[in-house]
Amino acid sequence: xxxxxxxxxxxxxxxxxxxxxxxxxxIVRFAEDVDYHPNAIASMLSKSRTNIxxxxxxxxxxxxxxxxxxxLSRALQRIGLQSLMFNITKGTNLEEQLSALRRxxxxxxxxxxATILSGPTLRWATEGRAAILINRVAxxxxxxxxxxxxxxxxxxxxxxxHAIGRRRVAYVAGLSHTTTNRERQNAxxxxxxxxxxxxxxLIDGNEYSYYAGRTAAFDILARGxxxxxxxxxxxxxxxxxxxxxxxxVSVPEDIAVAGFDDISMAAWPHYDLTTFRQPIDMIVDxxxxxxxxxxxxxxxxxxxxxxxxxxxxxxxxAIVDP
Amino acid sequence: xxxxxxxxxxxxxxxxxxxxxxxxxxIVRFAEDVDYHPNAIASMLSKSRTNIxxxxxxxxxxxxxxxxxxxLSRALQRIGLQSLMFNITKGTNLEEQLSALRRxxxxxxxxxxATILSGPTLRWATEGRAAILINRVAxxxxxxxxxxxxxxxxxxxxxxxHAIGRRRVAYVAGLSHTTTNRERQNAxxxxxxxxxxxxxxLIDGNEYSYYAGRTAAFDILARGxxxxxxxxxxxxxxxxxxxxxxxxVSVPEDIAVAGFDDISMAAWPHYDLTTFRQPIDMIVDxxxxxxxxxxxxxxxxxxxxxxxxxxxxxxxxAIVDP
DNA sequence: GCCAATCTTGCATCCGTATGCAAGGCAAGC
DNA sequence: GCTTGCCTTGCATACGGATGCAAGATTGGC
Numbered sequence: 001x002x003x004x005x006x007x008x009x010x011x012x013x014x015x016x017x018x019x020x021x022x023x024x025x026x027i028v029r030f031a032e033d034v035d036y037h038p039n040a041i042a043s044m045l046s047k048s049r050t051n052i053x054x055x056x057x058x059x060x061x062x063x064x065x066x067x068x069x070x071x072l073s074r075a076l077q078r079i080g081l082q083s084l085m086f087n088i089t090k091g092t093n094l095e096e097q098l099s100a101l102r103r104x105x106x107x108x109x110x111x112x113x114a115t116i117l118s119g120p121t122l123r124w125a126t127e128g129r130a131a132i133l134i135n136r137v138a139x140x141x142x143x144x145x146x147x148x149x150x151x152x153x154x155x156x157x158x159x160x161x162h163a164i165g166r167r168r169v170a171y172v173a174g175l176s177h178t179t180t181n182r183e184r185q186n187a188x189x190x191x192x193x194x195x196x197x198x199x200x201x202l203i204d205g206n207e208y209s210y211y212a213g214r215t216a217a218f219d220i221l222a223r224g225x226x227x228x229x230x231x232x233x234x235x236x237x238x239x240x241x242x243x244x245x246x247x248x249v250s251v252p253e254d255i256a257v258a259g260f261d262d263i264s265m266a267a268w269p270h271y272d273l274t275t276f277r278q279p280i281d282m283i284v285d286x287x288x289x290x291x292x293x294x295x296x297x298x299x300x301x302x303x304x305x306x307x308x309x310x311x312x313x314x315x316x317x318a319i320v321d322p
Numbered sequence: 323x324x325x326x327x328x329x330x331x332x333x334x335x336x337x338x339x340x341x342x343x344x345x346x347x348x349i350v351r352f353a354e355d356v357d358y359h360p361n362a363i364a365s366m367l368s369k370s371r372t373n374i375x376x377x378x379x380x381x382x383x384x385x386x387x388x389x390x391x392x393x394l395s396r397a398l399q400r401i402g403l404q405s406l407m408f409n410i411t412k413g414t415n416l417e418e419q420l421s422a423l424r425r426x427x428x429x430x431x432x433x434x435x436a437t438i439l440s441g442p443t444l445r446w447a448t449e450g451r452a453a454i455l456i457n458r459v460a461x462x463x464x465x466x467x468x469x470x471x472x473x474x475x476x477x478x479x480x481x482x483x484h485a486i487g488r489r490r491v492a493y494v495a496g497l498s499h500t501t502t503n504r505e506r507q508n509a510x511x512x513x514x515x516x517x518x519x520x521x522x523x524l525i526d527g528n529e530y531s532y533y534a535g536r537t538a539a540f541d542i543l544a545r546g547x548x549x550x551x552x553x554x555x556x557x558x559x560x561x562x563x564x565x566x567x568x569x570x571v572s573v574p575e576d577i578a579v580a581g582f583d584d585i586s587m588a589a590w591p592h593y594d595l596t597t598f599r600q601p602i603d604m605i606v607d608x609x610x611x612x613x614x615x616x617x618x619x620x621x622x623x624x625x626x627x628x629x630x631x632x633x634x635x636x637x638x639x640a641i642v643d644p
Numbered sequence: 645g646c647c648a649a650t651c652t653t654g655c656a657t658c659c660g661t662a663t664g665c666a667a668g669g670c671a672a673g674c
Numbered sequence: 675g676c677t678t679g680c681c682t683t684g685c686a687t688a689c690g691g692a693t694g695c696a697a698g699a700t701t702g703g704c
Contacts, residue, residue, distance in 0.1 A: 004683085005683070005685080006661075007661090007683070007684060008682090008683065008684075009661090010660090010661055010663085011663095011682095011683090013661095014662080017663095018681070018682065019682070020682060023683085037421065037424050037425050039367075039425065039427065039659090039660050039661070040422075040425040040661095041363060041366045041372065041426070041659090041661090042367055042659070042660035042661040042662090042689090043660080043662075044689095045361075045662095045688095045689050045690070046661050046663080046689050047663095048689070055407075060388040061388075061389075061586070066382040066383070066387075066388040067382065069382065069407075070382040070411070073407050073409045074409050074411065074414060077408075077414060078415075082406055082407075082422060082426065083406070083407040084374070084405070085377075085391075085405040085406070087392055087395045087399065089396065091396075092396060096399075097399060099359065100362075103359050103362040104363070104404065105363055210587075210590055214591070242590065242591060245592075246592070264383070264532075265532075268532055269536070269564060269565075269568060270564035270592075326654090327653070327654045327655080328654090328690080329653070329654060329691090329692080329693080330652090332690090332691050333653090333692090335691090339693095341652070342651080342652060342653085345652080345653085360690085361689090361691070363690080363691095364659090364689070364691045364692090365690080365691055366659095366691095367660065367661090367690080367691080367692095368658070368659050368693080369659085369691085369692065
C-alpha cells in the first residue's frame with residue numbers, strides 16, 4: 001500500500017473517473033511493480049456488468065461458422081467484450097448449459113444458427129437479457145436478428161442459372177425445416193417458376209454436410225433431367241460437385257452448380273464454386289453495433305437486420321459455348 | 323422470501339452442503355417459481371474459483387482446430403467448466419487480451435497451438451495459473467503440454483512410403499519454425515535416410531494453408547524426381563493433391579501423398595487422403611484430466627503427455643500394381 | 645426421561661471493486 | 675482576505691454468495 005485509499009485505486013483504473021492525473025499515474029505505476037491487476041470478477045459484481053457475451057454455437061463442422069465466430073470474437077474483443085462459448089450439440093445437456101448462460105450474467109447472448117434450440121427454449125434462455133440471433137430469424141420469439149438476405153441470394157442464383165441458359169434446375173436443402181433453408185428454398189422455387197424454368201428435383205439432405213450433398217447429387221443423377229443444381233450451402237455443394245465429377249459428369253458443361261455462403265473452400269481451384277457470399281464482416285459489424293448501442297436489450301423492440309450479400313460467379317456456372 | 327436465511331439458500335444450491343433434504347427441496351422449488359438463479363459472479367468472488375477456462379486460439383481456418391475446440395469445450399462443459407475464448411490473430415491487441423486472461427481469473431488456460439505467442443509472452447500470460455499447451459511443446463517455459471506424437475507419425479508415414487515402394491520422397495513444411503513442424507520434419511527426414519530413400523525436395527510452405535500446399539506441389543513437379551510427398555498437415559495436402567491432379571499427375575500412381583491430422587476432409591472420396599490421425603478425443607481427455615486433477619497447477623512440475631496417433635491408410639497411397 | 649452426539653440453521657464476516665456523499669484543498673473573483 | 679465553486683480524496687456501504695462458528699433441533703442410547 002502506498003497510503004492511498006482503495007477508492008483511489010479503483011478510480012485509477014476506471015477511465016474517466018474523478019482522480020488527479022498524477023495520482024493515477026503513481027498508482028498505475030506502482031501496480032505494475034507489485035503486479036497488481038484489478039479483479040474483473042469483483043468489478044462485475046458491483047457493476048452488474050460482466051463484459052462477457054455468451055456465444056451459442058451448434059455446428060463447428062461447417063467452415064462458415066468458425067469463420068464467423070473468429071470474426072465475431074475479434075470484433076467483440078475490440079470493444080472490450082469477451083466471448084464465453086456455449087457449444088450446443090447433440091448430447092450436450094441443454095438445460096445445464098442455458099442455465100449457465102443465466103448464472104454467468106452475460107451482458108448479451110449471440111445465438112448462431114442454433115437450429116437445435118426450439119422456440120420456448122430460446123425464449124427461456126434469452127429472457128430478460130440482450131440477445132441476437134445470427135443467421136436465423138426469430139419465429140415465435142421476440143428476438144433481434146442479423147441475417148443474410150437468403151431470398152435475395154436464392155433469387156440471384158435462379159437468375160444466374162437462367163442467364164447461363166439452364167432450364168431444368170434442382171434444389172438441395174440442408175435441414176429443410178430451418179428458417180434459413182425455407183427462405184432460400186421458397187425464393188428459389190418461386191423465381192424458377194417466374195422464369196418458366198422446370199424444378200427437376202427437390203431434395204432434402206437432412207443435414208448440411210458434404211455427404212448429404214454427395215448423396216443428393218447421386219439421386220439427381222439417377223433421375224436425369226437436370227442441368228443445374230442449387231445446393232443450400234457450400235458444404236453440400238462441395239459434396240455434390242465431387243460426386244458429379246466422380247460419375248464423369250462435367251461441371252458446368254453438363255450440370256452447373258451453385259452453393260451458398262462463400263466459404264474459403266468455394267474459391268479453391270478444384271471447386272471453383274459459384275456461390276452467394278454471406279458478408280461476414282457486415283453481419284458481425286451489425287451484430288456488434290446492436291450490442292453496443294443496446295438496441296437488442298430486453299426492453300427494446302426487436303430489430304431484424306437483413307444484410308445484402310453478393311453473387312460470386314465462378315467456374316461451376318461458367319457459360320458453355322455449344 | 324420464505325423465511326429462510328441467505329445461508330440456507332446458498333447451501334441449497336451447493337452440492338454436499340449441510341442442509342436438510344426437505345429444506346433444500348423447498349428452496350429449489352421456490353427458486354423455480356420466482357425464477358431465481360444463483361449468481362455465479364458472486365460465487366466466484368467468494369470462492370475465488372471461476373469455473374472458467376481460458377482457451378487461446380489462433381487459427382480457426384484449419385478445420386482441425388474447430389474440431390478440437392468443439393470437443394474440448396464440450397468436455398469442459400461436462401465437468402462444469404465454461405470456455406472463455408481468446409482469439410489471437412494478426413492484428414489483435416495481444417497485451418490487452420492476455421491481461422484480460424488474468425483479470426478474469428480463469429481457473430486454467432489452454433493454449434492451442436498459439437504459434438504467435440513467444441516464450442516470454444507465454445510465460446507472462448500463464449504466470450501463476452494452471453496452463454496447458456495443446457499441440458505444441460513448451461520450449462523455454464515450464465508449461466505442461468499435451469501433444470500428438472509427431473515423430474511417431476512422421477516415421478509411420480516414411481515407413482509407409484517405403485512399404486509401398488516409394489524411394490524419392492518430398493517433405494512440405496507448414497510453418498517451419500513451429501515445434502510441431504520441426505518434430506515431424508526431423509523424424510521424417512531421419513527415417514527416410516534410414517530406409518535409404520532419397521529426400522527429393524524439402525519445401526517450406528510458410529503457412530499451413532491450402533494454397534501453400536498447392537504452390538509446394540507445383541514446385542515439386544517442376545523439379546521432377548519425386549514419387550511421394552508428405553505434407554505437414556492435411557490442409558496442405560489437400561491443396562497439393564488438387565494441384566497434382568490439375569496437372570494431370572495420377573495419385574497414387576505417379577506420386578503418393580500423405581498428410582497429418584486426419585481432418586474430416588481427408589476421408590472425403592475426392593481426397594481419400596492417407597494421413598496420421600491425431601486422436602482428438604484422447605488429447606482432450608488428457609488435457610481435461612490434467613485440469614481436473616490439478617497436475618497443471620502453478621506449483622506442480624510440468625507434465626508432457628505425448629499421445630499416440632494412428633496411421634490411416636487411404637487411396638492416396640494405395641499400392642500400385644505395375 | 646435424561647444426556648450426548650449429530651444434524652440443521654442462522655449470524656456475522658469476507659471476497660474485491662464501485663460509487664454516493666461529504667470533507668478537504670485549491671483557484672478565481674470581488 | 676474572504677467567499678463561492680470545482681476538483682480530489684476518503685469513508686462507508688453495496689453487490690450476492692460462501693463459510694466458520696455457535697446455537698438450536700433432532701436422534702439415539704441407556
